[in-house]
Amino acid sequence: MRGALAERxxxxxxxxxxxxxxxxxxxxxxxxxxxxxxxxxxxxxxLNPTPPVQQILELTRLHRVFEIVKK
Amino acid sequence: MSESPCxxxxxxxxxxxxxxxxxxxxxxxxxxxxxLAEQGLPDAELTTCELAMAEACNNAINYASEExxxxxxxxxxxxxLTRVELRVNDHTPGFDWPGRINLPGSxxxxxxxxxxxRSLMDSTEYFRCAGENSLRMRKHRSSxxxxxxxxxxxxxELSRRLAESEQIIGDMAEExxxxxxxxxxxxxxSAEQGKAISLEDFxxxxxxxxxxxxxxxxxxxxxxxxxxxxxxxxxxxxxxLDLEPLEVPHRVDSGLPAEVRSAKQRQDIWxxxxxxxxxxxxLRRVKPDSLGLVHPFYFGDTLIGTLxxxxxxxxxxxxxxxxxxxxTFADFLAIQIVNTRFxxxxxxxxxxxxxxxxxxxxxxxxxxxxxxxxxxxGLAGYCESARQVGGDFYxxxxxxxxxxxxxxxxxxxxxxxxxxxxxxxxxxxxxLPELTNQPSELLSRVNRLLFDELSEVDMFITAQLxxxxxxxxxxxxxxxxxxxxxxxxxxxxxxxxxxxxxxxxGILPDTPFTDETAELPRNCRxxxxxxxxxxxxxxxxxxxxxxxxxxxxxQTTTHPRKAEELKDELAAELVKFQSNTxxxxxxxxxxxxx
Numbered sequence: 001m002r003g004a005l006a007e008r009x010x011x012x013x014x015x016x017x018x019x020x021x022x023x024x025x026x027x028x029x030x031x032x033x034x035x036x037x038x039x040x041x042x043x044x045x046x047l048n049p050t051p052p053v054q055q056i057l058e059l060t061r062l063h064r065v066f067e068i069v070k071k
Numbered sequence: 072m073s074e075s076p077c078x079x080x081x082x083x084x085x086x087x088x089x090x091x092x093x094x095x096x097x098x099x100x101x102x103x104x105x106x107l108a109e110q111g112l113p114d115a116e117l118t119t120c121e122l123a124m125a126e127a128c129n130n131a132i133n134y135a136s137e138e139x140x141x142x143x144x145x146x147x148x149x150x151x152l153t154r155v156e157l158r159v160n161d162h163t164p165g166f167d168w169p170g171r172i173n174l175p176g177s178x179x180x181x182x183x184x185x186x187x188x189r190s191l192m193d194s195t196e197y198f199r200c201a202g203e204n205s206l207r208m209r210k211h212r213s214s215x216x217x218x219x220x221x222x223x224x225x226x227x228e229l230s231r232r233l234a235e236s237e238q239i240i241g242d243m244a245e246e247x248x249x250x251x252x253x254x255x256x257x258x259x260x261s262a263e264q265g266k267a268i269s270l271e272d273f274x275x276x277x278x279x280x281x282x283x284x285x286x287x288x289x290x291x292x293x294x295x296x297x298x299x300x301x302x303x304x305x306x307x308x309x310x311x312l313d314l315e316p317l318e319v320p321h322r323v324d325s326g327l328p329a330e331v332r333s334a335k336q337r338q339d340i341w342x343x344x345x346x347x348x349x350x351x352x353x354l355r356r357v358k359p360d361s362l363g364l365v366h367p368f369y370f371g372d373t374l375i376g377t378l379x380x381x382x383x384x385x386x387x388x389x390x391x392x393x394x395x396x397x398x399t400f401a402d403f404l405a406i407q408i409v410n411t412r413f414x415x416x417x418x419x420x421x422x423x424x425x426x427x428x429x430x431x432x433x434x435x436x437x438x439x440x441x442x443x444x445x446x447x448x449g450l451a452g453y454c455e456s457a458r459q460v461g462g463d464f465y466x467x468x469x470x471x472x473x474x475x476x477x478x479x480x481x482x483x484x485x486x487x488x489x490x491x492x493x494x495x496x497x498x499x500x501x502x503l504p505e506l507t508n509q510p511s512e513l514l515s516r517v518n519r520l521l522f523d524e525l526s527e528v529d530m531f532i533t534a535q536l537x538x539x540x541x542x543x544x545x546x547x548x549x550x551x552x553x554x555x556x557x558x559x560x561x562x563x564x565x566x567x568x569x570x571x572x573x574x575x576x577g578i579l580p581d582t583p584f585t586d587e588t589a590e591l592p593r594n595c596r597x598x599x600x601x602x603x604x605x606x607x608x609x610x611x612x613x614x615x616x617x618x619x620x621x622x623x624x625x626q627t628t629t630h631p632r633k634a635e636e637l638k639d640e641l642a643a644e645l646v647k648f649q650s651n652t653x654x655x656x657x658x659x660x661x662x663x664x665x
Binding site for chain 1: 114115118121122125126129174177178179180181182183184186187190191336337338339341364388390391394395398
């Protein structure tokens, strides 16, 4: 996923409104993206996570790392 | 994947075998979910089991050796009336089940699988044997829809579900109310902003409300003062906290206080028992045994400050909803701070502009519109300030029908202080009429009077006084470190320079000045000027210089001219020379012509 990112891309919004399931591999991928964004002074935002995904983010305390945007 | 549901006395079971390949996991997990859904598990529990199962299978496959990959992974799901048991059996070397499972650091990309399993399941066992391992995970069933319970269990179950529903509704209501409260607080404060309330009081009120809404105990708000790189405490919930300013360094080192790290990394920093603050962190002094978060806030790329919100460790950590409220409040506050600073700056600029206008008016009033004249002699003065207010001035004091005192001075420095000293000097010179025909004596007296004030602010003044007696046709001049007086006489090849010795005013308390006397020949021109003239530069960086000035003065003697005309000519000469450059210093001259 990191390889697919354009060089200049730094702020990444991920729409999680249709994502019903995330496991630790998925979380690892999000963190990897986050680290890439940070090295470019950007950030990863998670948009509208569904309740099950939000629950996992809170359980693993990653809601402290990612900005979670609800619209 | 092979599948074999079966029914046993303990409940209903599903058995699956899948190849040791990550791509096999997803369909198997979906089959498990489908099976459990048939058993009437509610969505939340289905998701929990789905995730625990996925983590267990991924783990088994990731730990498999080449040899182990040849053998399948077996899944068993047993659903009874009261609980679900999930088993994953693999033929890999296995791993040591850790005694304590901690959440890895927030930047770690791995290591959350076991943490999730342990957190989601009620009990977990791992059996590691030669050639085969078994992970067994159990979860009590909370909802028993889909089966027919006994009447007594039904009542018990119903009250349990009722309590659960109440809890859920309570949580939702809390989240809704915190959203509502933060919104209404922000509207309220937006309205408050119109009233005369200091930024500090405003922040304190806003953050006190934030504590209430997020069930927090304390806050510390640090701001970076304009053009500085320090985080200074602006307001804090705990009175009497004496937290020193924190420097924001260029580099981020470990061991920096959490507020500085969060500001540098542009990231929230959380602290609690697991991730405690460094020993010397000032936040430790706010309240012992706290948990909380530091949130940095920026305006564009400019760091505005950090907001830290904390509560005692015995309480539950901030939820995502509460964290959002903290962010919303901090962002709102940042906008207010930036606005207030902008307004203050504008007010300051207005005040400074007004001060300057006043000083300029004072200075203009010092320069007389019409100069006193003497029979046969014309006088004209020119003063152009490099800034709104300058330190140059000239003055002409009428002593009698036949005598005048000419003054030209340059106060070192520009702006209001220079203009003030110019005004003082002018008044002093006019206040000592008994000395006007002895310029050197007058300079000594003025130097003694002004020395303390001038040396206190490290300023000095160069000045030249010229006593002109038209009846006797002579002039007496004394100089306090000023440019020479130029005297041009018709028919003479060279322009005379008169520069009697003397230190500038304000350098030494007791310093001698000398008078130099000269005759005033027919049709002569006398020029007093400040160094702004000779040090004027053109676009090529060339100096106007004394030579050029003397040359100009000499050629004026070829034709009779009035002082006013000479002034305009020299002014035009200067403007032409300095075309396309800005004035670096005040330019002042006083010209006398017969």
